[in-house]
Amino acid sequence: MIDITREIKVFLGDNRGRFPFCNCLMIDDEIKAVIDTGAGMPFTTAGFNPDVVLLSHYHPDHTRDAAALSRPLYCHPADIPPLEKEEVLLEYTSFEELGGEQARLILDFLKYRPLAVAGGFADGDLLDLGRTRLRVLHTPGHSPGHCCFFEEREGILFSADIDLTSFGPWYGHNSCDLDAFEASIKRVMELKPAVIISGHADPIREGREEALRAYLEKIAERDRVLLDFLREPATLDQVTDQRFMYGKHPEPVFLYRHFERKMVKQHLDRLYTRGQVQVGKGVYRRLGKGRSFFKRGKIKQDCPPLCRNSITGG
Numbered sequence: 001m002i003d004i005t006r007e008i009k010v011f012l013g014d015n016r017g018r019f020p021f022c023n024c025l026m027i028d029d030e031i032k033a034v035i036d037t038g039a040g041m042p043f044t045t046a047g048f049n050p051d052v053v054l055l056s057h058y059h060p061d062h063t064r065d066a067a068a069l070s071r072p073l074y075c076h077p078a079d080i081p082p083l084e085k086e087e088v089l090l091e092y093t094s095f096e097e098l099g100g101e102q103a104r105l106i107l108d109f110l111k112y113r114p115l116a117v118a119g120g121f122a123d124g125d126l127l128d129l130g131r132t133r134l135r136v137l138h139t140p141g142h143s144p145g146h147c148c149f150f151e152e153r154e155g156i157l158f159s160a161d162i163d164l165t166s167f168g169p170w171y172g173h174n175s176c177d178l179d180a181f182e183a184s185i186k187r188v189m190e191l192k193p194a195v196i197i198s199g200h201a202d203p204i205r206e207g208r209e210e211a212l213r214a215y216l217e218k219i220a221e222r223d224r225v226l227l228d229f230l231r232e233p234a235t236l237d238q239v240t241d242q243r244f245m246y247g248k249h250p251e252p253v254f255l256y257r258h259f260e261r262k263m264v265k266q267h268l269d270r271l272y273t274r275g276q277v278q279v280g281k282g283v284y285r286r287l288g289k290g291r292s293f294f295k296r297g298k299i300k301q302d303c304p305p306l307c308r309n310s311i312t313g314g
Helices: 076-083 086-095 100-109 178-191 208-229 236-240 252-273
Strands: 008-011 024-029 031-036 052-054 073-075 126-128 133-138 149-150 155-162 195-198 279-280 283-286
Touching: 008 086, 073 076, 073 252, 076 086, 086 100, 086 149, 100 252, 133 178, 155 178, 178 252, 236 252, 252 279
Parallel strands: 031 052, 052 073, 155 195
Antiparallel strands: 008 024, 024 031, 126 133, 133 149, 149 155, 279 283
């Protein structure tokens, strides 16, 4: 556990907060609160008994163990449906496309259980917990209702899954929105927080602006690599097979490939809308001429800490 202020502490999740766990924020104030509940053993053994639970978004790695707390849960309204109903979660995540057996395997691994949500919060709301007052920032993209929480007096930001990992932004579900994610990162950059606490990385006090710029640049880098590859026509499956996003697909390969395909499709749809690629009969090709940005091949990166040797889905 890391002390940020006298009232605010960070629970670093099991496996240093890597999926299927996350870092959680504990506020020990007049109203005791916890933001996200997926830290695993460090959280469940800490003995902290919050009055309320605030969820940054619906993804199961951030909500595991929430039911065991038996405390009122609050989340942005856009993410309440998949929290409460399994069939909606399957639709939002796209797990339903994998088939019943594989979908059940994933849900069991994530320990997903439907949750009863007591209420919601909206962009701009000020959550008054005593000395600690948190401004809600609706930052969609990673999920429709994804929110960050900003303690304005000392500039402390809990950025949840604007997570500043080396992998970069993750948008491999049906409910993700690449353009919205990009805009949300830019909004966080404008805040110029003094401390950034994310769901899957250590707190950042130094080099915050550089970390945010590098994180945002991953999206543009992926656009450039895909455009370069599409100098020759290719189908969605052929692009997916290049593993531009992950570099490699560890076990279970079927799930990583599924996420890869979803993320690639988001880029291709956006590049098509921008008039940078054309598509016909399922075949994509870059429009126009220009020099190559990269040697033909994958983005040079290791499988990110979030996914290494585990199922991912952020």
